[in-house]
Amino acid sequence: MRHPIRWIALGMAVVVVALGVVLALNHRSEPSIPRLVQEHGTAPDFTLKTLDGKTISTAALKNKTYVVNFFNSWCIPCQTEEPALKAFYNEHKKEADFAMVGIIIDDDASTMRNYVAKQQIDWPVAVDPRGSASLSFGTTGQPETYVIAPDGVAVCGTLGPSTQQVLDIWLQAARDGQECTAKNS
Amino acid sequence: MRKVLPWLALGLIVVIGIVVLVARSRPDNSPAARAARLEHQLACPVCEGQSVADSNSSQSQAIRENIPRQIASGMSDADIRAYYVARYTDKILETPSNSGLGVVAWGLPTVAILLGAAGIAVAVRRWSATPRLPATEEDEDVVRRARAHDDGLPR
Amino acid sequence: MRAQLGYGLLTIGTVAAFLGLVSLGAGIATGRRTLLDAGRRYVFVILVAALGAFVVMETALFGHDFSIKYVTDNVAHATPGLYTFTAAWGALEGSILLWALLLSIYVAVTAWRFRDRADDPLVAWATLVQYAVLLFFFALMLFSANPFKAQPGAIPFDGAGPNPLLQNHPLVAIHPPFLYAGLTGFAIPFSFAIAALITARFGEGWLAAVRRTTLISWGFLTVGIVLGAWWSYAVLGWGGFWGWDPVENASLLPWLTATAFIHSVMVQERRGMLRVWNLSLVCATFCLTILGTFLTRSGVINSVHAFSQSSIGPWLLTFLGICAFASIALIAWRGDKLRSPGRIDSPVSREAAFLVNNLLFAGFALVVLTGTVFPLLVEALQDKQITVGEPYFTRLGVPIGIALLFLMAVGPLLPWRAASGKVLRDRLLIPAWAGGLTFVLALVAGAHGIANVVAFSLAAFAFTSIGRTVVLGVRARKRATNEALPLAAARTVRTNTRLYGGLLVHVGVVVIAVALATTGGYTTHREVQLSPGQSARVRGYTVTYLGRSVEQSAQKTTIKARVKVSGGVGELAPAISTYPNAAEGIGTPSIHTTPWRDIYLTLVSSPTSGRVTIGVQVGTMVMFLWIGGLIMALGCALALVPARKRDVLPPSTVETATDDTAPALAGTSS
Numbered sequence A: 001m002r003h004p005i006r007w008i009a010l011g012m013a014v015v016v017v018a019l020g021v022v023l024a025l026n027h028r029s030e031p032s033i034p035r036l037v038q039e040h041g042t043a044p045d046f047t048l049k050t051l052d053g054k055t056i057s058t059a060a061l062k063n064k065t066y067v068v069n070f071f072n073s074w075c076i077p078c079q080t081e082e083p084a085l086k087a088f089y090n091e092h093k094k095e096a097d098f099a100m101v102g103i104i105i106d107d108d109a110s111t112m113r114n115y116v117a118k119q120q121i122d123w124p125v126a127v128d129p130r131g132s133a134s135l136s137f138g139t140t141g142q143p144e145t146y147v148i149a150p151d152g153v154a155v156c157g158t159l160g161p162s163t164q165q166v167l168d169i170w171l172q173a174a175r176d177g178q179e180c181t182a183k184n185s
Numbered sequence B: 001m002r003k004v005l006p007w008l009a010l011g012l013i014v015v016i017g018i019v020v021l022v023a024r025s026r027p028d029n030s031p032a033a034r035a036a037r038l039e040h041q042l043a044c045p046v047c048e049g050q051s052v053a054d055s056n057s058s059q060s061q062a063i064r065e066n067i068p069r070q071i072a073s074g075m076s077d078a079d080i081r082a083y084y085v086a087r088y089t090d091k092i093l094e095t096p097s098n099s100g101l102g103v104v105a106w107g108l109p110t111v112a113i114l115l116g117a118a119g120i121a122v123a124v125r126r127w128s129a130t131p132r133l134p135a136t137e138e139d140e141d142v143v144r145r146a147r148a149h150d151d152g153l154p155r
Numbered sequence C: 001m002r003a004q005l006g007y008g009l010l011t012i013g014t015v016a017a018f019l020g021l022v023s024l025g026a027g028i029a030t031g032r033r034t035l036l037d038a039g040r041r042y043v044f045v046i047l048v049a050a051l052g053a054f055v056v057m058e059t060a061l062f063g064h065d066f067s068i069k070y071v072t073d074n075v076a077h078a079t080p081g082l083y084t085f086t087a088a089w090g091a092l093e094g095s096i097l098l099w100a101l102l103l104s105i106y107v108a109v110t111a112w113r114f115r116d117r118a119d120d121p122l123v124a125w126a127t128l129v130q131y132a133v134l135l136f137f138f139a140l141m142l143f144s145a146n147p148f149k150a151q152p153g154a155i156p157f158d159g160a161g162p163n164p165l166l167q168n169h170p171l172v173a174i175h176p177p178f179l180y181a182g183l184t185g186f187a188i189p190f191s192f193a194i195a196a197l198i199t200a201r202f203g204e205g206w207l208a209a210v211r212r213t214t215l216i217s218w219g220f221l222t223v224g225i226v227l228g229a230w231w232s233y234a235v236l237g238w239g240g241f242w243g244w245d246p247v248e249n250a251s252l253l254p255w256l257t258a259t260a261f262i263h264s265v266m267v268q269e270r271r272g273m274l275r276v277w278n279l280s281l282v283c284a285t286f287c288l289t290i291l292g293t294f295l296t297r298s299g300v301i302n303s304v305h306a307f308s309q310s311s312i313g314p315w316l317l318t319f320l321g322i323c324a325f326a327s328i329a330l331i332a333w334r335g336d337k338l339r340s341p342g343r344i345d346s347p348v349s350r351e352a353a354f355l356v357n358n359l360l361f362a363g364f365a366l367v368v369l370t371g372t373v374f375p376l377l378v379e380a381l382q383d384k385q386i387t388v389g390e391p392y393f394t395r396l397g398v399p400i401g402i403a404l405l406f407l408m409a410v411g412p413l414l415p416w417r418a419a420s421g422k423v424l425r426d427r428l429l430i431p432a433w434a435g436g437l438t439f440v441l442a443l444v445a446g447a448h449g450i451a452n453v454v455a456f457s458l459a460a461f462a463f464t465s466i467g468r469t470v471v472l473g474v475r476a477r478k479r480a481t482n483e484a485l486p487l488a489a490a491r492t493v494r495t496n497t498r499l500y501g502g503l504l505v506h507v508g509v510v511v512i513a514v515a516l517a518t519t520g521g522y523t524t525h526r527e528v529q530l531s532p533g534q535s536a537r538v539r540g541y542t543v544t545y546l547g548r549s550v551e552q553s554a555q556k557t558t559i560k561a562r563v564k565v566s567g568g569v570g571e572l573a574p575a576i577s578t579y580p581n582a583a584e585g586i587g588t589p590s591i592h593t594t595p596w597r598d599i600y601l602t603l604v605s606s607p608t609s610g611r612v613t614i615g616v617q618v619g620t621m622v623m624f625l626w627i628g629g630l631i632m633a634l635g636c637a638l639a640l641v642p643a644r645k646r647d648v649l650p651p652s653t654v655e656t657a658t659d660d661t662a663p664a665l666a667g668t669s670s
Helices: A004-025 A076-092 A109-119 A132-137 A164-176 B005-024 B031-041 B058-072 B077-088 B102-129 B137-148 C002-030 C033-062 C069-074 C081-089 C092-113 C121-143 C175-185 C187-199 C205-236 C246-271 C275-297 C312-338 C350-382 C390-413 C421-444 C450-481 C485-495 C497-521 C623-640
Strands: A047-050 A055-057 A065-071 A098-104 A125-127 A144-148 A154-159 C524-530 C535-538 C541-552 C557-565 C570-572 C575-578 C586-588 C590-593 C597-603 C612-620
Touching (some): A047 A125, A065 A076, A065 A132, A076 A164, B005 C450, B031 C390, B058 B077, B102 C350, C002 C121, C033 C081, C033 C092, C033 C121, C069 C092, C081 C175, C092 C121, C092 C187, C121 C187, C121 C205, C175 C187, C175 C246, C175 C275, C187 C275, C246 C350, C497 C612, C497 C623, C524 C535, C570 C590
Parallel strands (some): A065 A098
Antiparallel strands (some): A065 A144, C541 C557, C557 C570, C590 C597, C597 C612
């Protein structure tokens, strides 16, 4: 082959261009929707003890539209969304087909008891000592919120803090069997 | 023969040693070894670049506690990996898959090195094969005459 | 005031780089010596400007000048002095400033070294390329990553302080500077390679010009990488020392190509071969340093090392593209005329060994590059995220490492040009037996793991082969001169520092290879949950939790778990520190190090309710990683010492030896 080096150089140039395109187009986007919600998967079952010693399980939540919120006492966005969650709960707690469960992630029971008492959180807060609930949901941080329709499918949710307005929209969508449109910014 | 004997003896020792080594290195399939292997094959889902074995995050700890239970319940290594992939997508696996685009990751460097080795082998063979020009009688004459006259040039 | 002064100095540097570029360009075009001389002098203006800007930054940091955004983001009143100093390179803009400063030092020293050759087009073009690189980095600071940007809004009373990981350990004072001193230096050989291509000076002139700088940069980079591994182990607390993190890989890539170059350059010096390959290696090394800079700073890859996202990415990518394309275009243009008619005479020769060495290093660089870039490729093509972690690099890298270990053992024994079977057999016999006996010993001692045992055997092979070379060299000199042994040894080394420095570096590499095998194969890791007073047993050591203690300072709050370890280890105290401006705590391991064993304790969970989870790791021969690194640095330093030719013995005074002629006598490197 004549001028082999020219051909090799041409090949290298092509490789460099390809690499440059890959590097240029790449952008790390943080997902905001949990994977379980993206795939409309069935919410996993769980049976956990709450901070008061009672048991809460998904068997009791069948045919209800319920909200699962993974949180703890030290994460800043969890503290930010606390008032929104309280307002949302107060708005809907009288409804028969509504339920809300908080699940502790990465925190210990005694600290959480103090926190729950101080924040006057009335919905059941479950302890997940082995992390089995968070593993089966596939959580990657906190706070994470899931809205589960009566048929057990996780239809809406978010990674990060939510607002009362958005939670209302999601609850309605889950009840009506609609797609989730509202997104948290 | 005497010169080659030490080499033969060495070769024999090495061969025996290799047999022993291979026999001893059969993969350990005890639950503890399997758990350790799996922990190194899974990436921590919330950290930057640590495996489940190395990370101290609560998620990794939960997975480390969960894996022995999954092994005890009879799940195979592949089942356990699939369980976590279903929940955390492919990025929980520490290596690219053996199919699809993953073949490029494994294949590209391997093929490149093998090609390079082949290229070197071919080039060296070609260079060794081309015979060096043998000295002719005339060349020898020239050299003899030059040596006979001492021009003060270094020999 | 300070901000303006700093920015003004950066502007002066940029303008000087531009003027230098222009006047050198004009000087080369017209051949006027005055232009060339003047063009050279701007280098010192740039050096003063960079130094001045750095000093201004440090005074701003120590003076807590919160009118500058960088200062607000990186120091607080409570920050101790050392970490205030190191904050200068702790974040993106400051790191570019340090990079520019180190580059200016290299360029200034090079300009001074070549002051008598200022009218040589090779030197002139090289300096021009150096100006172009400097211009880029200064312009980067002026327009995209300004370290002296003003703090928007009201001036705060206190700053945020450094990232907790950067005020945790004094190593932050030396790891980045050493790393940058290594990476920036490769611009010099690059500039000479480009100059050689442009001026069509294909002889070995450019090689000789840059040999020392390449070796110095390589030395700094080696130390920087080893220090990074030490930091990962001693500070980050995950128990390992290399995570195949994209940023770690980014520093390893140019090291691999530079090492390949250091070897193949010897083939070019001796036989005039591999000219195009060497030029390509030098250009690739420089481009890889820019790629590394891009990966670290563009936000493309998430990593514990990554600086925050900024607009600097497109700049770096464009510059990388320009450098890569310029190199490729020049090599394509000149390359085919460069090829020398040299040939390798025999597959069993040192040239062939160097060829294989280069293949393996380049191959390993390709492995690291593929593994680092592959997740980005998959994300671009299939929009899904994957991970490429340690198992990938180990599975592909260990065979390459084993092959390199073998080459290190055999290479120094191979003669140049061709080896006869007899010569090889004689030279290899003792080292090969050393390897074989070690193999048997390792098996008898119960070693497991094929790669580990092979590594031990090849290490013994390599040690013996290197030792043989040294012993024969000293012995031959001693016989010829009758000097006392220490004097003969010292003089032997002094007459060929390049050879013996290189052998010492190889010793260091072999030590590291052994340490990699022992730490990889023989480390035990367990987590134990203990109440105060409770004990657990891990691999022969009894670990007792004594209790916790809390320390508070203005900088941080530290919770320590006091743990007593049996076997003469004493009391260790792994800790978790929380800093006021960070959400999560930073763990600090507590390590008891002896050459044979490392006891490594980490605090996995914060001891609030009495029970504590402690990670216990028992490692074997970890210290030899750092010892090996030190030996490599010493070898590099030795290789840089100029050889003392006047001690060289004239060949005629030496009795002609057999095929085992020690290579050190004639002073030419073997």
